[in-house]
Amino acid sequence: SMWACRTIRANVHRRGVSTAPSARHNELASLSLMEAKEWLDTSKTTSVELVEATLAQIEHSKHLNAWTSVQNTEKLLAAAKEQDEQRAAGVKNVLGGIPLAIKDIFNVKGTVTSCSSKMLANYVSTYTATVCEKLEKNGAILLGKTNMDEFGMGSLTTFSHYGPTINPYSPKDKQLSPGGSSGGSAVAVAANMCYGALGSDTGGSVRLPAAWCNVVGLKPSYGRCSRYGMVAYASSFDVPAIFAKNTTDAALLLDAISGADAYDSTCLDENVDLEEFFQEKSLDLTGLVVGIPQEYNTAEMSPEIQQLWVEAANWLASHGAEIKTISLPHTSSALATYYILAPAEASSNLARYDGLRYGHRDKASDKKSVAELYTQSRTEGFGDEVIRRIVMGTFVLSQASYEDYYLKAAKVRRLIKEDFEKVFKEEKVDVILTPTATSGAPEIGKKLDNPVEAYTNDVMTLPANLAGIPAISVPTRLVSGLPQGLQLMADHFEERKLLRVARVLEKHRLSE
């Protein structure tokens, strides 16, 4: 086993299962999604067994605090049994009987959708997000909801009403962050508690935890998947995103959740077209151009990661790709641009949380004025980081500041997008290669002098969200004993190309 976990011997007697998973359950849980499918199709296992195996892992990894809620066992087994029966009857469900995890930012009817916030700790969804509906329609078993940074705001999964999620790669004496904001989903996949998971990526919230937890994190193009039912943080940045154990698994999940939705006016009707990817298994990259953006070689980047970057470029070159140094001149403005625009949208998207129709309501203020009710409910319901970003956002949208901050940042965003367009369209670069993070997973609870310091974790990942282009983090060899990721970015709606190169890149891990 690749991680060092502290096993807690709890007195749990549930259906005669002890805390440590059986060998069989370990074997099943460590399968990839595609392998699990194959085992199901060849009757080597059943969906019921897969659910039991993953539940055993969940029980065993409780201390990682990856989940905000796990579905009722009876219901899960019933759903699994249903899938087994359908399979036996010849029904072909692409994800039939495969257990998955859902970040607690997605509405799933009947579940609490808390966004890891006190504000929504009592909110039970009345409808299911489109992407989750698609998973269900394809036969997936949704095991439960995973922990996150409150409302998606954070890079370490430490800003949660339910406490931090622990990185399974933490050494014995420390608790490391899994990254954020989709830390729970990343850990759920990394610790074999499911075969894939949904997260959301607004500034790197899936790619960063993927890198630090040794799994694949795929951020689709903006407009590829429906946002309907995904609680909004920054509407023009948010995308539903995927955690998986390998790139092929990720591709399968992308295929399942992408597509137009009448309820989302920003979701386009474009076929993701992965036929060729699934059929053509060649690792030959002849004819493809990989760009290395010089501006991403920042002062903060550790020498080990720089080394890793060089290795990755050589690895791709050895498969026939042409490596080319490129320039994305406005990269250094990305951090500031993001932290003006995203909080602005957040301050707007979170205005609806007033405790009046649902969510946390301060009962004491009930008999006072509406203004007091709102103020108290929101002050109590939101955590510090959320309040910080709402205040920042309100400031940049205020009449006196709008032109100097919001409008300026919106213009710079366009310049950043144009940097990418020039490189992809004029210079004919196919994919861009960078590391996903500039350092390894930090320790949880380490005091920062300035909360804004934490924002620098996102420098590598932010530009893709600003430009709306697809990006993926692929796990690679350990760096200083901890997981790291390599990031690939492609032009808007070029997930096909992205995955093709990612499939080659992920083999680098095994080359050691």
Next chain:
Amino acid sequence: MNEPFKPPNTCVAHVDAGLPGALPVLNDFCVDQAIRCGTALNGTINARSRFDRKHYFYHDLPLGYQITQYFEPVVTGGYLSIPLEGTNDEKKIRIERIQLETDSGKSIHDGHPFLSLVDLNRCGLALMEIITYPDVSTSAEAGAFLRKLTHLLKHIGVCHSEFGEGLRCDANISVKLVGDPEYGTRCEVKNLNSVKALMDAIEHEAQRQVDLLEAGGTVELETRWFDPLKKTTSTGRKKDDKVDYRFFPEPDLPALYISQSRITEALKSLPELPAETKRRLINDYKLSVGIAEMLSSSEGAAEYFQNAVNTLGKEHATLVASWMTNEIFAYREEYGNKWDFGSIPLDITRFADILKMLIDKRIIGLTAKKLVALVMTDKDPRTPQEIVLANDWEIAATEEAQVDEKLVELCKTIVEKSQKQVAEYKTEVGRRDRIFPWFVGQVMKELRGKGNPAEIGAILQKHLD
């Protein structure tokens, strides 16, 4: 779309309730309505317009923001001409913009002893806001504008309800000293649920501001609430005017691009506009400006007129028009806003029948008036011919022939006796409409009312010309 009178909070979509994760979708039908309305008001349909968020916290605004079109609305410019009372002139009230936006829910403060109630049924529905330049100078003009606009909107099928229900308005009022170049600070007045309320509010508010300024005070920019019973305005939520709405582009809705073909398609269902009808009535039928204005601004009048003229002949257009405007219009009061020529008891067939009998000299004018009254007021279901027969009101042919020679003599005498009036008739062409009936009246006086005005008129005409 909602029907009225649904129980509270039974027509609420996810996004209307501000549920987490819900997204808005643009109602294409409403865009087409905006295209039609913008065209009818002579505005420019913008090829590209955008949506924006306008933020404020209120319990009937679940999202904490309204979706509107602050930066680039769907229609800019345009005008509506209103008739100026007492003249044949018109005044153009210019439109600044028409924008699409979402409605908020309804707050009910008097439905519970100590709680305010919120009904979200209409929340999220699309509104079309028509904003004018401050061209309206009097309360009368405001009333005329609102009436004309209401008629136009109903005529083109953009509005189906009465003013006060589907159609609401706010007024911004400011005053200035005669001779001053600029108007003073304005106040916005809300809660105007009728044309009368609008006019009363303007009168009161203007006077209030004048009194305040004359006493040495200053007018503050604020939103005031109109009380229709007391006919006064009072300070509303003062805070609102200091509110920074933090406008920014709505990220959940892409920009709206309207092609020429979409405009053409949307306008296919646009009927003839009132201004064009008015022009046509003046040009084709030689109706007076005043009458053409009345016929083109009354619901169903143009069709009614057209049908009658088609039946009776173009030469009787003036007769038809004057009977509609003088006789039938008199019954308007009991119908109020719901007046529609298409649905009055006197249907077009019977109206044409009455006039035909008059034209054919089978009945006198007074009889025709009686017939109109019987149908309009008493809702008599019979045909005019049946009523005339039952009451023996038809003029016998013989009576006419007997009176003829004596009548001609009488008319001649009257004309010779009244040289002053004859001179007036011959020189003041504009006043002919008023002088001619005097002659008729003189003859009728001699006949002690037992004459046929039409026949008398024809004879007099010969002698006067």
